[in-house]
Amino acid sequence: MTEDMTGVPQEPGSQWYDGEAGPLVRPYAMTGGRTRPGPTGVRFDLIALVTLDAGAPPGVDDDPSLLPEHRALVDLCRVETQSVAELAAGADLPVGVVRVLLGDLLELGRVGVSRPVPPAQLPDERILREVIEGLRAL
Template sequence: MSPEGHDPPLWFDDDAGPVVRPYAMTRGRTRSPAQSRLDLIALVVVEPYAEDTGVVLDRSLSPEHVEIVELCDLAPRSIAELAAGLDLPVGVVRVLVGDLVDDALVHVTRPVPPAELPDESILRDVISGLRAL
């Protein structure tokens, strides 16, 4: 009973918030061995044999692991997209993807850093040269 003399409201379903805390999904881990490669724009790609052999149905995988593989099977997804799609914190998604990388079910590719892209003037020169042909 509250001091006002009535019972506090009961929470059901969505009002109660998440049932499983994020640290339970990662077994208390905040990092994975592959963590250094997993920035927000890193793309997660399913290994070809993972979808063909039914490895996804492995009982050792959590539902979140399976959902990540299924989402990335449709198209490569960034860590940020996975976090938004699964409604999980980015840190949790990084740990889960790191587990999948360690199990060789997915691999992570990184976009080319802007510093390594060709200079715009070089591209304009190439286009001008092609037009002159």
């Protein structure tokens, strides 16, 4: 037996277990040591929107290479389109891990990624008000 910093004896291997948090898994263990999402060339910004691809090949959910974290992200996307930041919060995973896992899912054709419309491309508020006033006048 070993002792922790307070002098309390611990069982071998217990340094990987936190009584309140449960077993600890390092982020790099979930990504196989990868820090970037595959060769897809897609940037997963925090505000990038992730949707479940309805045309995904059958049986992707049964793919044995998918980790439980992959499945959690797919389940979160089933509910509604979410940003990368929302997925990270919903899955309780670091954003870097979520980006790598989303890269895997994108390569499998399970999810799609899009960018929100930039504010410069949105119609001017004045034009929208004029349209509303014109519709009311009808």
